[in-house]
Amino acid sequence: MTISYRVGNGLYINMTNRCSNDCKFCIRRITDSYGSADSLWLSDEPSREDVLEDVLKQDFSDYEEIVFCGYGEPTYRLDDLLWLCKQIKKSCSLPIRVNTNGHASLIAGYETPPLFSEAVDRLSISLNAPDADEYNSLCKPIFGVDAYQGVLDFAKNSKDYVPEVILSVVEGTTDIERCRSIAESIGLPLRIR
Numbered sequence: 574m575t576i577s578y579r580v581g582n583g584l585y586i587n588m589t590n591r592c593s594n595d596c597k598f599c600i601r602r603i604t605d606s607y608g609s610a611d612s613l614w615l616s617d618e619p620s621r622e623d624v625l626e627d628v629l630k631q632d633f634s635d636y637e638e639i640v641f642c643g644y645g646e647p648t649y650r651l652d653d654l655l656w657l658c659k660q661i662k663k664s665c666s667l668p669i670r671v672n673t674n675g676h677a678s679l680i681a682g683y684e685t686p687p688l689f690s691e692a693v694d695r696l697s698i699s700l701n702a703p704d705a706d707e708y709n710s711l712c713k714p715i716f717g718v719d720a721y722q723g724v725l726d727f728a729k730n731s732k733d734y735v736p737e738v739i740l741s742v743v744e745g746t747t748d749i750e751r752c753r754s755i756a757e758s759i760g761l762p763l764r765i766r
Contacts, residue, residue, distance in 0.1 A: 587643025703751035
């Protein structure tokens with residue numbers, strides 16, 4: 574079971590395989606492995622203590638950032654995610670990024686952006702489409718028509734609590750310029766991945 578793994582100069586953390594989307598372009602549809610991980614499929618979710626132990630075994634000087642991203646949506650384990658961020662910050666000064674589909678508040682049932690304050694340095698939020706219809710077609714969210722607006726609301730609200738917030742899209746899957754306009758309309762940069 575792979576908890577932490579390397580992608581480029583990042584130490585990535587995989588703590589769940591649960592996701593509120595079933596994106597047509599998701600890497601987990603193509604391969605079991607990514608980066609230095611042989612397989613990112615978890616037989617069960619590791620405890621937050623097990624995740625912390627695994628992360629603290631790493632040589633932080635080998636990395637430029639720590640990234641919560643695996644084969645699931647990390648905010649499904651929001652309490653554990655935030656606890657881990659705070660614990661990791663006690664042991665290293667690397668910036669912490671969360672790669673998310675932006676459904677944290679939909680999953681939790683309440684506004685979550687304030688909770689990220691002082692725990693997370695960067696949020697990378699998957700916009701994936703320029704409108705709700707295309708989003709639903711590409712990402713097949715369990716939240717249906719409310720999902721796309723939920724992503725936009727989460728992104729807008731997070732700007733007040735997280736130092737760096739970006740939206741992202743997968744190259745070749747959607748209209749990049751329309752997505753860039755959406756990002757600009759809420760004051761966020763767009764990254765093509």
